[in-house]
Every structure is written in structure tokens, then in C-alpha cells.
Amino acid sequence: MTRHAGGLSIGQVAEKTGLSVHALRFFEREGLFLRPIRRSAGGQRVYDPADVSWLLLCNRFRESGMPIATMKRFAELVRAGSGNEPERLALLEEHERTVQAKIADLTASLAIIHDKVMTYRRHVEEGTAAGVWSPKPGPGRRSA
Amino acid sequence: MTRHAGGLSIGQVAEKTGLSVHALRFFEREGLFLRPIRRSAGGQRVYDPADVSWLLLCNRFRESGMPIATMKRFAELVRAGSGNEPERLALLEEHERTVQAKIADLTASLAIIHDKVMTYRRHVEEGTAAGVWSPKPGPGRRSA
DNA sequence: GCTTGACCTAGAGAGAACTCTAGGTTTTAG
């Protein structure tokens, strides 16, 4: 695809964003873009750098577990133009809380997992087996 | 179900673990338990307290994003009895790293999301709109 | 001008982890 005023092909955008071309088309069908993607004379997609920035933000949302439906909602608000900033803010704040909660949960789980790791390390080093799970909870307790 | 020597019904286990009875049967089919679940004379499942402890650990694994296939692998190692502790340790260590990475990613995303939240807060308070996404990147830059 | 690689659409398929259904049996409470 010849340069369309700084335009990028779907393949180039895929490379820059780490998303597959399939995923980019999928996102478009889902209405995640801020505006219609331009097309070349031959019908191929032409992306602007702004689309790439937006996709990078979307990627952050995705990586932090935001469902596509929510990204879509956010995109709709942005597309609707100014006036709904409080709604956008509310959406972002809620997602922020969600992410904070997720981090807290993971951190709690991590502590427990780390505990098991330490327990197993001791056992492996010392060649003992006490305190780890066994099929029939043999002589002692079962806990690691 | 009459008490089978401290045994618990599937419903009781569901309540204690927060898993649905469907999920418990599913886990069993998937081979996530450390040993076959006993059955009452009438064919109903009878769980031991040890099964509940194991499920609670499994829940931690699940909540921290461990795939069922990996939990199954861990269960298999435990079922196989002692001797494979180094393998169990390796599995746990890898999961620990995965969780750490996940927390790091989320933390990075959170920083960016928090940034956007702060930006929007300012805009909403001041009634301005500069610096936030708009459909046609109007007068200024587009970044928030 | 032709081959090769990138791109197009519409829609099917995948897989992860459940969840639910249908049709029937067992337990428990009154």
C-alpha cells in the first residue's frame, strides 16, 4: 500500500501494537475505534498514527482485564464528543478500582504461593517430606 | 446425607469453598482431586475435610490465574507420592514468577490508568477539554 | 506482466472454564 499521507497498513499497525491483523479487524467490527478507518482506493485499511496511540491505550485496558464491552463503551463516549467527561471519568475510576482489587488479590495469593515454594524448597534441600500434601495424609498434617 | 465419619456433602463443600456444585463435579472429572472422592451407599459424593483444604489451595491457584491443566499436573505429582518434590517445586516457582509478572504488568497499567483518571478529574473540575481524546483531534494534541 | 505477499469479507472454529439441562435417584424433614 502506497503511503496515504502518513497512513499505515493493517500489517504495520499490527507490528506496532502487537495485535494480530485478525484482532485489528475484530476490534473494528466491535466498534472499538474512535472513528471509521479510512480505506485505500482498493479497499484496504489505512490507519493514522492517532489510531495507533488509541490502540496502545486499548492494549493497556485489555492487559489490565477490561472487557471489550467496556472498551467499546469508552470509545462510544469519546466518539460522542465533549460533554460526557464525567461519565468517562466514572468508567476509568471504576476500572482503576477493579485493577487495584485485582492486584490486591494477586498479592494475597502470591504470599501463599511463596509460602508453599519456601516449604518445598526446605523439603527438597533437606530430603524430608513432612508438611507437604500426600495422597493419604500419612503420619502428620497435610498443609503444603 | 447422614454423616459419613466427618464427611461432607457436595453442597456443604460448595458452600465452604465458594465453588458451585457444578464446578466441583467438573473439577473431579478434570482430575483435580488428590484421590477418588468417596461415595455414600446411594452414590452421593462424600468429601473429607482434607479435600476442602485442597480445594481452598486450588482456589488460590485459580484466582492467581493458574490454568486447570497446570493444577491437574500438580495434583498428579502429589498423587504420585513423594519423590517428585523437585518437580512440584519447579511448578510452584514458575507459577510464582507468573504471578509476579502479572502483578508487575497490572501495576504498570494501573499507573497509566491513574494518570488518565487524574487528567479527566482536572478536566471535569475545570470544565476544560484539552488533552483528552476527541473524535477529530481538534486544536491540540490527543493524549488522555 | 506476472508472481508473491499482503489484504479483503463473512463466517466458522477454538479453547478455557464453567454452567445448565434433562431425566432420574436419594435424603431429609415433617
Place this chain on the structure above:
DNA sequence: CTAAAACCTAGAGTTCTCTCTAGGTCAAGC
């Protein structure tokens, strides 16, 4: 004893997020 609640199996269905296929079209290099 009986009715309701809980349980059983096997297997189909759901949700989410892509991913892949089939059957072409478009673009770029030699």
C-alpha cells in the same frame, strides 16, 4: 409416608476473545 430438597450422570450450551478458513482482490518487485 410423602413431598421437597439435594444429589446423580452425560452431555449440550454459554461467554469471551480472539483465530482461522475459504475464496477471492490488491500491490510491489523483478
